[in-house]
Amino acid sequence: MFQALTNASVRLVQRYLPDAFIFAIILTFVVFFAGMAVNGKSPLEMVTYWGDGFWGLLSFTMQMVLILVTGHTLASTDLCKRGLRAVASSVKTPGQAIVLTSLISCLAAWINWGFGIVISALLAREIARRVENVDYRLLIASAYGGFVVWHGGLSGSVPLTVATENHSLQDVIGVIPTSETLFSPMNLTIVIAIMIALPLINRMMMPAKEDTVVYKGPGIDHEETAAASDATAMDSPAARLExxxxxxxxxxxxxxxFLIAYFVKNGFKLNLDIVNFGFLFLGILLHGTPRKFLDAMNEAVKATAGIVVQFPFYAGIIGMMTGSGLAASISQWFISISTPATFPLFTFWSAGLLNVFIPSGGGQWAVQGPIMMPVATELGVSHAKVAMAIAWGDAWTNLIQPFWALPVLALAGLGARDIMGYCLMMLFVTGAIISLGFLLF
Structure with missing residues (x-):
């Protein structure tokens, strides 16, 4: 039955899910008309919200381009290639490939979401080169699926925000230590349950041999090396410097x-800028020469088109969701049907719905935090629990939101419809686990 459901999900997505760019355009018009229908905004107002927000993610877009480019460049060094090959060579069967990729994806995303996205995708691609008859679509979906735990991990933006002095809602909820959020029994139970269940579920989704789609890229005997320098040009001072x-x-x-000084001062506190910084300078060091590094960077940049084009459209969607009040209206509807016992669960569900349109942890907290936290106070519900409900909702529906899958898909050379059928099944399973967690604790 489970295999039949998986096959139906894959067929459904492959038939009806358009390219990720078209998906972003469809979401744009869905929000555009919803803002007029639900909140009574005029077309001109919605266009204004969209245009005002369109460039709101420029800084983040550049960060995501860099995480893809620097991660790809670092992975193309000889040392990293040997490391990935050593891990990949331990895998002998398609089932082992799916389980190992899923587990490493979860662990890496829990440590840091940016690190997890790049490492798991590169490992999956290396495994695909070495293991025969493993379904490449499911393997990449497994590499991406572990991303669902990121907001319950060490780089979770909501729990880290509320644990920081002078955050925007300190007057309402105070400062909430990570012992009550990230390291609470509820959160750790959810994380561990997903890390156990997801590899098993992904293993169960393996298609029959006749339906398997295998990796079509370079094999293990193919080496991607930087272009060799012209020997005659080495006589020039410029070439010798390069x-x-x-x-x-x-x-x-x-x-x-700088990195050593940063970690001495701040401890092992990773953020996207530090991950990018580390990837960049390790890449320079391990490539050996500026010329080899630049050649690798030029190759990596080719995969960034989807991010550059699509992220501004999502920024425009966020502008319409917040400017029109549509995000607040959705949150208020869930509040209206909540009780103290169900409020964290409904907060989680509402956050999951909003995340489809506002795929940003920080952005979602800015929208939902000021609405949900005063209600939590009124109902006598734990602020820490509601904060984690927003965090988990933001992470959960990333499984069906191409926004975050773009770097993985670019590294893998696949499209959104190739993996989203499997991700949809992961969505149902992880959603049940997280929902149960909020009900039991």
């Missing part, structure tokens, strides 16, 4: 010294 190991060592030393 191929100088000393230049790479000096500039990477600056970066590594």
């Amino acid at each position: 191929n100088s190991r000393i230049v790479s060592m000096l500039v990477s030393a600056l970066g590594l010294i």
